[in-house]
Structures are given as C-alpha cells and as structure tokens.
Amino acid sequence: MDGLGRETVDSLGTTLDDLVAIGRLLDSPRLAHIWFTLHVEGNIVVEETDSNRFMWNGLTVSELSEYLAGEIPQSTLYSDMNELEEIGAVWVESDGQPTGYRARFFQAEAENIDKVGESGLVGPQIIGLIGEAFTDDAVQKFVETYGHSMLNDALQVYIGSLLGDLNRSFVEMFPEVETDDLEAIVPAIERILLEMSRDPRWGIDYRDSLSTPDVVEE
Numbered sequence: 001m002d003g004l005g006r007e008t009v010d011s012l013g014t015t016l017d018d019l020v021a022i023g024r025l026l027d028s029p030r031l032a033h034i035w036f037t038l039h040v041e042g043n044i045v046v047e048e049t050d051s052n053r054f055m056w057n058g059l060t061v062s063e064l065s066e067y068l069a070g071e072i073p074q075s076t077l078y079s080d081m082n083e084l085e086e087i088g089a090v091w092v093e094s095d096g097q098p099t100g101y102r103a104r105f106f107q108a109e110a111e112n113i114d115k116v117g118e119s120g121l122v123g124p125q126i127i128g129l130i131g132e133a134f135t136d137d138a139v140q141k142f143v144e145t146y147g148h149s150m151l152n153d154a155l156q157v158y159i160g161s162l163l164g165d166l167n168r169s170f171v172e173m174f175p176e177v178e179t180d181d182l183e184a185i186v187p188a189i190e191r192i193l194l195e196m197s198r199d200p201r202w203g204i205d206y207r208d209s210l211s212t213p214d215v216v217e218e
Contacts (some may be wrong), residue, residue: 014108021087033131039103040199041067047200058093058100115148126152128192138184162209
C-alpha cells in the first residue's frame with residue numbers, strides 16, 4: 001500500500017488504476033498520441049514560462065489542438081480529453097473556462113502489463129510510439145503483425161544502438177522480423193526520441209545521435 005492507502009503493484013508506486021489507464025493508452029493510438037503531446041508540450045511550457053508546476057493551469061483543448069497541428073477535430077478532442085480524464089491519464093488543472101489539462105506521468109514495470117512483456121519499463125517513450133500509429137501506417141502494421149511487446153523491444157534496442165551499447169546492428173537483433181518492417185518504423189522511433197529530447201523533465205538528449213536528417217530538422 002502507498003502512503004494514501006492505495007494498493008500498489010510495483011516498486012514504482014504504480015496502482016491498478018494506473019495499469020488500466022496505461023492499457024487503454026496502448027490500445028488507442030489516438031489517445032496515446034494526445035497524451036504524449038500533452039505530456040511533452042506541457043512540460044516545455046512550464047519550463048519556458050518559468051511557471052510553478054504546482055500552480056500551472058494546464059493546456060486548453062484549443063492550445064493542445066495547435067500542438068497537434070489540427071490532426072484531430074476539436075469536437076473529437078474534447079471527447080477524447082473527457083475519456084483521458086475518466087481513466088486517470090490526465091488531470092484537470094483549471095476548472096474555469098476554458099478547462100486546462102495536464103498529463104499524468106506514467107512509468108510501470110512491464111511485467112505487470114500483458115501487452116508489453118516481462119522486463120523493462122513502460123513509460124512515455126512506448127506510449128508515444130504507440131501514438132505514432134495514429135498517423136504512421138508502418139507503426140500500425142508493425143503492431144498488428146508483431147505486437148506491442150516486439151515494438152517495445154525494437155524501441156529499447158534502437159535506443160541501445162544510439163548509445164553504442166550493441167555489438168550487432170539494430171536489424172540483426174531481430175531475425176524474426178522482416179527487415180523492411182523494422183526499417184519502416186525507424187522514422188517514428190526517431191520522432192519520439194526527438195520529442196523526448198525536447199522534454200526538459202526527461203533529462204536525456206538523443207538529438208546528436210539521431211540518424212535521419214529530416215527527422216532531426218523537424
């Protein structure tokens with residue numbers, strides 16, 4: 001049990017409700033895309049405006065829509081934000097009009113999440129990559145063909161390749177996956193790592209290691 005009396009399931013303080021929220025994000029690329037965008041852009045706004053994180057009023061649907069470049073109609077976005085609030089993936093920071101939202105930070109041990117596997121952590125990176133399936137058919141095809149666990153493995157191995165931790169190439173690490181399918185998701189992985197590098201709360205900057213020039217320049 002944690003300090004508030006809520007039952008936790010791992011050493012990170014993850015609750016059963018958190019697992020439900022994470023599972024829903026992994027099931028819905030659109031919701032994952034919205035959550036990840038709110039998470040990253042919200043952290044950047046707080047940092048750039050030198051706001052008190054605990055007094056910040058959050059991002060409005062209109063502001064979030066701009067960060068999403070109009071990919072989701074505002075009427076749909078309002079409905080999605082209501083669902084994200086209901087599952088506990090976002091908090092309402094301001095009840096005034098317009099409502100302001102903040103993404104909850106999630107990080108759970110993967111062994112507690114059926115879709116992802118038995119080792120490692122599930123956090124913003126894999127949720128963000130699932131969100132890429134909303135606009136990137138290659139990611140959607142990869143998930144449908146190989147599953148969430150393989151996608152997470154590919155993400156983690158690719159990060160290892162950027163950091164120089166592998167003695168084999170990224171593609172060689174996955175003999176069971178078609179090379180074209182692996183290479184097709186690299187731009188999406190790099191987009192997520194670029195966004196995580198922009199997040200002032202993440203603390204790791206991959207930008208000098210990213211190999212796709214057009215992704216780095218976005």
